[in-house]
Amino acid sequence: MQGRLQSTRLVLACLAGLLASALMRAPESGAERAGWLEPHIEFYWPEEGEEPVPAVILFSGCGGVRQQQSEYADAANRAGVAALVVDSHAARGIGRLAGRLLVCTGLRMRGQARAGDVFSALQIARNDPRIDGERIALAGWSHGGWTLLDALSYARDAAAPPGLERLPAVPLEGVRGVLLVYPYCGWIIRADREPIVADIPVTAWLVEKDRIANPNACAQVFERQGQHGAAIDWTLYEGLTHAFDAPDQPFDPRMEYDEDATRQAHARFAAWLNESLAGDASPR
Incomplete structure (x- = not known):
């Protein structure tokens, strides 16, 4: 029975990969x-x-940009930091329904393919004279966290993600820190198999009641990455669900908005930015 389930899983993964390709x-x-x-x-x-x-x-997560991202962007602004909210979905013509039916199920725009957006967004930020290109942070929620993990793995290998011809000479130039908020760490992510860069600190916020992105899977990935030298500091927050900080999520019994926990998360986010982006010298 177990072997049959494993075979079915592999077949479905192959079909999904063919559709994504x-x-x-x-x-x-x-x-x-x-x-x-x-x-x-x-x-x-x-x-x-x-x-x-x-x-x-x-x-953002697999459902696309929501009020959640604008609230964190406002928190960044209050901390004196500019915020760039990347709408990977709209850039590909993916609407709300398609996001939930295709992206959230892994049939379209997996984290590996979206990883190219990370390197291009960094290029856009560094080319803007209003932005200090030596002090940049990256933050991703759920699918966005998967995207960042895989981007870090491609950068480690100097390998181009699907859809890009090549990486820049210094792919993560100016990046001071990475934040993963209840990231997806399932077996299909590249970072489950390949090491990520070891010279950029990564912070992860996992939630105890996550029924969408298993926090135990993330803990296992982080432990393996630590064996390869990655610096991942992660915390498990009790009593919170996936998307606890998203006030406008569509109904899903697995997700519950927590206003008080969201305020605390915004404060932690600002503190993380201040710590990550302090000073003048970039580690890259």
Whole structure:
């Protein structure tokens, strides 16, 4: 019985991979990717602070950009940090329903393919004179966390993710820290098998009642990555579900919004940004 289930799982994964390949764009340069991605990046600017300012680039979950990202962007602005919210879904013409039916099920835009958006968004940020290109942070929620983990693994190997011809010479130039919020760490992610970069600190917030992105799977991935030298500092928050900080999620009994925990998360986010982006010298 176990063998039959494993075989079925492999067949479904292969079919999903074939569908994803059929929908994928031909390999393109980082500049080409940046060209069609930039119109779908929303910039949030702090009211105070001298330019250039540090920045954080935000990647949403599989359902697409929601109020959640704008609230974290506002928290970044209050901390004196610019925020770039990347709408990978809109850039590919993926609406709300398609996001839930295709992206959330792994049939389209897996984290490996979306990883190219990370490198192009970094290029866009570094090319903006209002942004300090030596002080950039990355943050991803759920599918966005998967995306960042796999981007870190491609950077470690100097390998281009699906859809990109090649990586920049220094793919993660200026990146000071990475935040993963209830990331998806299932067996299909590249970082489950391949090591990630070891010279950028990674912080992860896992939640105890997560029935969508298993926190135990993440703990196992983080432990293996630590054996390869990765610096991952993770915390499990009790009593919280997946998307606890998303006030406008569609109904799902597995997710419960927690207003108080969300306020605390925004404060932790600002503190993490201040710690990660302090000073003038970049570790990369």
